[in-house]
Amino acid sequence: MSSSAGPVGSLVGRRAEMRVLDELVGAVRGGRGGALVLRGEAGIGKSALLEHAQLAASGFRVLHGSGAEFESELPFAALHQLCRPADDHLTTLPIQHQDVLRVAFGLASGPPDPFRVGLATLELLAAAARERPLLCLVDDAQWLDAASAAALAFIARRVNTERLAMLFAVRVPSPARALDQLPALIVEQLSDDDARALLAAKTPALLDHQVRDRIVAEARGNPLALLQLPGVDGFAMAHTSSVPTRIERGFQARLVDLPTEARQLLTLASADPTGDPGLLWPAAQHLRIDVPAASAAATATGLVEFATRVRFCHPLARSAVYLAADADERRRAHQVLAQVTNPTLDPDRQTWHRARASSGPDEHVAAELEHSASRARARGGVVASAAFLERAAELSLDPVKRMARTLTAARAAFDAGTPHAAAGLLDTLENAGLTEPQHAEVDLLRGQIAFLRHGDGDGPAFMIRAGQRLSTVDPRRSRDCFLDALEMSFVVGRPSGVMDKVLDAARASAPAPRPPDILDALTLLTTQGHRAAVPLIRRVLDGADNPLWMRRPVLSAVVAANLWDPHISQAISESLMRAGRDSGAPLALRLGLAQVAFNAALAGDVGRAIEAIAEEGAIADATGGPAAYYGQLQLAAVRGRREEGLALIAEATEAATARGTEQLLATAYWTAAVLNNSLADYPAALAAARLATAHHDLAFTGFVLAELVEAAVRCGKHDTATTALEQLTERADASGTPTGLGIAACARGLVTGVEDHYRDAVEHLDQSPLLPYRARAHLVYGEWLRRQGRRKDGRAHLRTAHELLSGAGIEAFARRAANELRATGENVSNRSTRTHDQLTMQEVHIARFVATGATSNEVAARLFISPRTVDAHLRNIFRKLGITSRRQLRQLPNLVDRALDSGN
Secondary structure, three states, rough: OOOOOOOOOEEEHHOOOOOHHHHHHHHHHHHOEEEEEEEOOOOOHHHHHHHHHHHHHHOOOOEEEOOOOOOOOOOHHHHHHHHHHHHHHHHHHHHHHHHHHHHHHHOOOOOOOOOHHHHHHHHHHHHHHHHHEEEEEEEHHHHHHHHHHHHHHHHHOOOOOOEEEEEEEEEOOOOOOOHHHHOOOEEOOOHHHHHHHHHHOOOOOOOOOOHHHHHHHOOOOOHHHHHHHOOOOOOOOOOOOOHHHHHHHHHOOOOOOOOOHHHHHHHHHOOOOOOOOHHHHHHHHHHOOOHHHHHHHHOOOOOEEHHHOOEOOOOOHHHHHHOOOOOOHHHHHHHHHHOOOOOOOOHHHHHHHHHHHHOOOOHHHHHHHHHHHHHHHHHHHHHHHHHHHHHHHHHHOOOHHHHHHHHHHHHHHHOOOOHHHHHHHHHHHOOOOOOOHHHHHHHHHHHHHHHHHOOOHHHHHHHHHHHEEEEEEEEHHHHHHHHHHHHHHHHHOOOOOHHHEEEEEEEEOOOOOOOOOOOHHHHHHHHHHHHHHHHHHHHHHHOOOOOOOHOOOOHHHHHHHHHHHHHHHHHHHHHHHHHHHHHHOOHHHHHHHHHHHHHHHHHHOOOHHHHHHHHHHHHHHHHHHOOOOHHHHHHHHHHOOHHHHHHHHHHHHHHHHHHHHHHHHHHHHHHHHHHHHHOHHHHHHHHHHHHHHHHOOOHHHHHHHHHHHHHHOOOHHHHHHHHHHHHHHHHHHHHHHHHHHHHHHHHHHHHOOOOOHHHHHHHOOOOOOOOHHHHHHHHHHHHHHHHHHOOOHHHHHHHHHHHHHHHHHOOHHHHHHHHHHHOOOOOOOOOOOOHHHOOOHHHHHHHHHHHHHOHHHHHHHHHOOOOHHHHHHHHHHHHHOOOOOOOHHHHOOOOOOOOOOOOO
């Protein structure tokens, strides 16, 4: 419903909004795409602004889509609706993109790849935009199905290099959705003067001033209300009614005198969100409606338009018609729509209509809904899968099947990221006659939900109880439940106290004949220490035929850190990478990339760490999750850039505090300790290291203890340093690795001032792949030698440290080494700028990948951006580096200092 007054496309009181839209359209004409979300209450004029944008976009191809209040369960329904007119470009896409979209739209069977749907759709829309500029208009976006919303948000963040604009209209208030991160324009209420102007322009009859003022007051600046209320008999409804409610009642008032068949036709149209006349007219014939007469009467109301697509004048009109029908009329409408829906081409929509047509339990429909849930999950529609299963449970006559379906629906809701919905479904099972395994499954799921609720500390208790329930009936599954609790505590970053509870419960549970497992190894670790536990930890991690890290990647990574063995950590990250790339599972791939980034930063491979962080961030963005902090923190600590590092640490600390994530908090403190040691701010390093060790983090306590020793020694806190050294030595000696032994020997040298300890550190760490620690051993040994008056001896070690550190881009420690070298009388030249220091993280990844011979399409698929965006980044890269070709990129030093490994 347009609220224009005056020239076509001119909306009363909307000059500022129209200017924003005109600028967006103009930018697209110039080759720069963009996206905008219009937010406002129902009837405020969002749809009219979409119409204005379409008028402004003359010469553009325009695609329409919309959410549907009663169809938010069907995965990718809105996305398919939007893209269907561009199907002629589908065959021009790479075959992998064609396959992804056909599976997502239910046009083909195959393995799901939901987090690549956005990229494939972007390529489809970009192909259409190459012919002429493209405008995508999505109304009622608050009702988009979750899969479509995620894909469209993904696309909207990547259109800046395309001749493509995306406009969304979102009714507020609405729950948090994927579109919340996009640029938004709030559509406010009209001023009283603008409201009077609109009313005068659109109301042909002269209104009494009192009546006009009353309408303006009732409408509260809402344009649609201004246009609807004068036609409502007795428009002055109770002021307690919301404006949208009064507008809906205004629309419903137009139905009062309609013939029965016209109302039936309108109800049918409102029950079919596709707006497809190919469904509406056959459904009307099933109800024996006189279509010409009924459609003429319905059209005369101004509520609907019957053309190539059935369109209501406003989304509120559609919902008003649907809600005006009684329950039997709505069920009858869905029943005939199910009859005319093709079961081969659109089985899920047919099932959806049949479910809405059911007035009571119907086992046949419930079984069909289960099949639809399976199809939805296969297409990546986990939210839809949960909705289908919940409805299946509601329609189940058999109580056993109803309980099983409810439990499955709760699991699906949790997997879909809606833990509150999952908890609500579990509540319905409270007094049901569940079997003991089902009780255990309920407890396990309740525990996982509690873990995700930051203020709920009952997660471990529920999951441990699940293991205890199964200790006699299924001992193996029982131990899996205990491990689930432990793994979940690390996944959410809140492991404090969980291990002791899990291990106590595991020891108290009924024993079963079995080989020792990780729970046994951790029991040894907590009761007898590292020396007793490390051999068993190694055996369990390696697992001849079934390595632990294939089943418990997060727990394995945490436990492996205790071994001081970078080779095992690398094997775990490469295994995760391969599994993630082979399966297309984003979580496994993100875990692998986060591990790669962390290990690379720990090893001083700054370029590799940047590359992995960039790719992990791209996948996080593609799947709608926050990027991981751990690799970024470690990289900041290694590089030693004060402002950049402290800003990231503050951001991570704030995020960790808000989420109650003590593991991230401990990592932030560890990062601060390393950074401040590198900057020679030893009091700050000591304070941070103390905070980090207070968390007793299972994974990185050994590394933090090394920072604590150095900071305490420099601050003259000998007792603190000695105590920390004892704890560090116990861990390092148990590992027996060059890395652990070398780091402990270096700390020992700082405490004792014995030269042999420094020599041991250098000797051990020369065999370690962790370059920063190898260089730091030379640095502290050189510092000690200079202070002993042995400048010549010290100079050799300081020179080695400086060369290693500056060559790797480990800046602050390199400056420490340079300052010490100058104190020995040696001139130190500034290090040459490394190539990646001039580029952003994403540009580093693109440059390194392109330099190995990758095409723009391959990089685009890797980083979930369009090839045109890759080319735009390459132009920036060439400009920054002063080069003009990919061949020159391959020849740059320090850019591609190693081939990409097979796992990457």
